[in-house]
Amino acid sequence: MSLLKTIETGLRSLLGHRLRSVLTTLGILFGVAAVIATVGIGQASSDSVTARITSLGTNLLTISAGSTVSAGVFGGAGSANTLTMSDVQGLQDRQSAPDIAAVAPVSQGRASLILGSANWSTTVSGSTDGWLVTNTRTIGSGTFFNANDVATRTQVIVLGSTTAANLGAGVGDIVLVKQIPFQVIGVLATAGSQGFGNQDDLAVVPITTAQDELFGGGVQRILLSATSASTIGSAYLEANQILLQTHHIADPSQADFSITTQTQVLSTAQAVTQTLTILLASVAAISLLVGGIGVMNIMLVSVTERTSEIGLRKALGATPLDLFRQFVIEAGMLTALGGLLGVATGLAVGYIVPRAANIAVHITPLPVFVAVGVAVVVGLVFGVYPALRAARLAPIEALRAQ
Amino acid sequence: MPGPDELIHLESITKVYGVGDGAVAALREFSLTVASGESLAVMGPSGSGKSTLMNILGCLDTPTSGSYWFAGQDVSRLNETELAHVRNRRIGFVFQQFQLLPKLSAWRNVELPLLYRNVRDRRSLALQALEQVGLSNRVDHRPSQLSGGQQQRVAIARALVTNPDLILADEPTGNLDTASSRDVLAVLHELNEQGRTIVIITHDPEVAPVAKRTVHVRDGRLVEQVAA
Numbered sequence: 344m345s346l347l348k349t350i351e352t353g354l355r356s357l358l359g360h361r362l363r364s365v366l367t368t369l370g371i372l373f374g375v376a377a378v379i380a381t382v383g384i385g386q387a388s389s390d391s392v393t394a395r396i397t398s399l400g401t402n403l404l405t406i407s408a409g410s411t412v413s414a415g416v417f418g419g420a421g422s423a424n425t426l427t428m429s430d431v432q433g434l435q436d437r438q439s440a441p442d443i444a445a446v447a448p449v450s451q452g453r454a455s456l457i458l459g460s461a462n463w464s465t466t467v468s469g470s471t472d473g474w475l476v477t478n479t480r481t482i483g484s485g486t487f488f489n490a491n492d493v494a495t496r497t498q499v500i501v502l503g504s505t506t507a508a509n510l511g512a513g514v515g516d517i518v519l520v521k522q523i524p525f526q527v528i529g530v531l532a533t534a535g536s537q538g539f540g541n542q543d544d545l546a547v548v549p550i551t552t553a554q555d556e557l558f559g560g561g562v563q564r565i566l567l568s569a570t571s572a573s574t575i576g577s578a579y580l581e582a583n584q585i586l587l588q589t590h591h592i593a594d595p596s597q598a599d600f601s602i603t604t605q606t607q608v609l610s611t612a613q614a615v616t617q618t619l620t621i622l623l624a625s626v627a628a629i630s631l632l633v634g635g636i637g638v639m640n641i642m643l644v645s646v647t648e649r650t651s652e653i654g655l656r657k658a659l660g661a662t663p664l665d666l667f668r669q670f671v672i673e674a675g676m677l678t679a680l681g682g683l684l685g686v687a688t689g690l691a692v693g694y695i696v697p698r699a700a701n702i703a704v705h706i707t708p709l710p711v712f713v714a715v716g717v718a719v720v721v722g723l724v725f726g727v728y729p730a731l732r733a734a735r736l737a738p739i740e741a742l743r744a745q
Numbered sequence: 746m747p748g749p750d751e752l753i754h755l756e757s758i759t760k761v762y763g764v765g766d767g768a769v770a771a772l773r774e775f776s777l778t779v780a781s782g783e784s785l786a787v788m789g790p791s792g793s794g795k796s797t798l799m800n801i802l803g804c805l806d807t808p809t810s811g812s813y814w815f816a817g818q819d820v821s822r823l824n825e826t827e828l829a830h831v832r833n834r835r836i837g838f839v840f841q842q843f844q845l846l847p848k849l850s851a852w853r854n855v856e857l858p859l860l861y862r863n864v865r866d867r868r869s870l871a872l873q874a875l876e877q878v879g880l881s882n883r884v885d886h887r888p889s890q891l892s893g894g895q896q897q898r899v900a901i902a903r904a905l906v907t908n909p910d911l912i913l914a915d916e917p918t919g920n921l922d923t924a925s926s927r928d929v930l931a932v933l934h935e936l937n938e939q940g941r942t943i944v945i946i947t948h949d950p951e952v953a954p955v956a957k958r959t960v961h962v963r964d965g966r967l968v969e970q971v972a973a
């Protein structure tokens with residue numbers, strides 16, 4: 344039998360059982376759509392993490408305080424107060440650290456800001472004038488505080504644009520942080536939210552003021568900016584050397600601090616999102632497999648139901664190969680159709696979800712082709728066994744079945 | 746070895762079903778020849794082995810031992826695919842249950858065997874065959890829209906459409922009333938008059954006279970031959 348005629352016969356038989364064909368197709372449809380959509384969501388979150396991290400500047404290094412060990416309990420990185428303002432001064436020395444362009448210590452906490460009747464809780468960071476450079480931010484209106492403000496512990500505050508808008512605060516207003524008045528001297532230019540969190544909802548004060556009035560002494564992190572992306576390596580070594588010296592540590596493996604670069608953070612974050620994507624996609628792939636088993640099930644039913652037809656076709660001269668082909672092609676058509684509709688559904692999900700639920704979906708061609716390819720292969724593989732059953736039926740017994 | 750005019754030559758055919766103690770011989774040392782252009786009725790009660798004979802004659806099954814020459818070719822040792830080709834090109838079947846596909850129209854049913862040999866002009870061949878059985882005005886009807894007699898005539902048209910050497914009818918009137926039976930037998934008779942070899946398997950004594958020769962099968966053996 345010619346291929347075209349086989350396809351026509353298959354179509355005729357699928358159309359003869361419309362509801363059954365549609366339901367079988369649905370199994371594949373959802374499998375393919377799920378694979379496309381989940382990989383799309385995973386891809387989008389990976390993109391957004393990458394964008395967010397690179398927007399912080401690729402020549403950024405972060406020094407975190409070491410961990411405490413108290414009665415054998417490991418406190419976790421940053422739990423020890425090993426970083427001090429004198430470390431910051433050491434790192435600012437152009438002589439021993441020529442590749443470090445800017446240094447900004449950070450002492451951070453959450454606090455409520457009050458202006459009149461407006462009350463807004465946000466992250467307040469104590470830092471120095473190096474904060475703007477290391478965070479690659481710019482001032483929108485007013486000014487940022489300078490080294491003198493840090494030295495004299497002035498009570499001034501710079502707000503993110505979202506924070507300012509929510510408080511209704513502008514340059515010159517006095518806001519209360521933990522009952523202490525701070526004068527707003529500047530509002531940052533909008534950075535935009537990048538998927539997770541909002542970079543415009545924050546407040547910055549001189550670190551000396553923060554230590555004295557808000558969060559107590561100590562430095563949680565020190566942000567460093569290398570002179571360029573290519574000097575990150577040497578900036579890293581210089582910072583490490585300076586801190587080992589000022590902390591009087593001879594053995595580098597005993598360091599009470601750790602330095603991470605943006606590239607490290609980036610690759611870690613990408614590995615995490617990739618793992619999540621693979622996890623989601625595997626769950627989706629399992630549903631595709633279940634759909635394939637559905638196809639096999641329905642093809643077995645079809646073979647049983649059409650036993651006498653198979654017997655007749657054999658008597659009329661259909662070879663085992665003819666019948667094998669017919670059933671494999673029927674299964675292949677079911678899954679190919681399900682696959683194509685699944686692509687359409689997946690693309691529709693990719694279009695609707697970002698608009699309806701504010702979840703980014705980024706669909707790339709590869710998973711689409713892979714999902715459809717897998718669907719068709721699944722159909723053919725799961726169609727083989729029923730088709731073999733049809734091909735092997737003895738014509739006499741098949742004819743007798745009524 | 747078969748003679749030149751012999752379409753069917755069975756030589757000591759034995760067919761055993763099952764193995765060991767459960768083995769049953771449906772045909773024992775069965776020999777039979779049918780000449781080209783002959784018409785033969787095979788009669789016998791149920792369990793006599795006539796169905797097995799029909800399966801072997803129709804190349805639907807192979808004998809356990811013995812030889813079967815069909816149109817000069819030894820078909821007793823062919824594999825399934827080769828047998829399918831013999832059935833498709835040389836044998837037309839007519840079954841008791843008609844075996845028409847319910848979702849296909851009359852001419853689509855008649856076309857079926859042609860699909861397995863890649864012939865062109867399938868529709869015109871199918872229409873010719875339907876005309877031969879007097880159903881030119883029913884070509885687009887589905888089986889459910891036809892009477893039993895008409896359905897069986899569609900089945901005969903399907904058997905004819907490949908221009909086979911042999912038409913093998915298994916209880917062709919088993920599901921028909923008297924008038925339709927007469928109709929169907931008349932068509933078979935006419936085909937034989939035109940020179941087509943016909944073998945009818947039946948247990949109905951009314952059917953046998955249509956054939957020029959009748960043989961009886963009992964316990965898997967040929968018991969008598971009666972010339973009509």
